[in-house]
Amino acid sequence: MTIHKEGRKLLFVLLAVLFAINYMVSYFLPGLAIVQQLVLIASLVIYLLILQFFRSPSISIEIDDKVVLAPAEGKVVVIENTMEDEYFHAERKQISIFMSPLNVHVCRTPVGGLVKYFKYHAGKYLVAWHPKSSTENERTTMVVQNPAGVEVLVRQIAGAVARRIKWYHKENDQLTQGQEYGFIKFGSRLDVFLPLDAEIKVELEQKTKGGKTILAVLK
Structure with missing residues (x-):
């Protein structure tokens, strides 16, 4: 299983954006641990959903012209x-x-x-x-x-x-x-x-x- 080339740039940008969001939440809301955890969980779910969309499994194909x-x-x-x-x-x-x-x-x-x-x-x-x-x-x-x-x-x-x-x-x-x-x-x-x-x-x-x-x- 690999990540399709059409998704690599998007996934990199998305990772950077989600990291920035989580950093800002922890920086500006240091005392609200529950909020930090919810944002982190939401970020992981979003990233995994996009990641699975761009999966590109390797398959073997049986050629048959008929x-x-x-x-x-x-x-x-x-x-x-x-x-x-x-x-x-x-x-x-x-x-x-x-x-x-x-x-x-x-x-x-x-x-x-x-x-x-x-x-x-x-x-x-x-x-x-x-x-x-x-x-x-x-x-x-x-x-x-x-x-x-x-x-x-x-x-x-x-x-x-x-x-x-x-x-x-x-x-x-x-x-x-x-x-x-x-x-x-x-x-x-x-x-x-x-x-x-x-x-x-x-x-x-x-x-x-x-x-x-x-x-x-x-x-």
């Missing part, structure tokens, strides 16, 4: 056929995973292959489970073509709290299945769009593990 892996840890909130109007302009199977602040927020590519399309969209910050969040919120869209020529679209979507989408790749990059390609801070959602003949292997409300849970099998 399957689509979950791009993130979270809960399946959508499984449906829908129109995908940005890239495919056609009907696709959509699987959406909601990531709470308690989940690991590393985003992984669901299939390996060539990045055929990548685009960042500025937008709103509706709650991540809102039906319009997929098309109106701040988001990125990435399409990866696997070795068999099948294209899978994965979309990072910012939520009401998550307003920091990070990505590390661009068009024409070659990605390995399960490879980290981005990070979203403080709760968010990922949508995956698959061919209509893909065999879905998850159910609504099912918990997923990024790079481990099989979402679907490709024909």
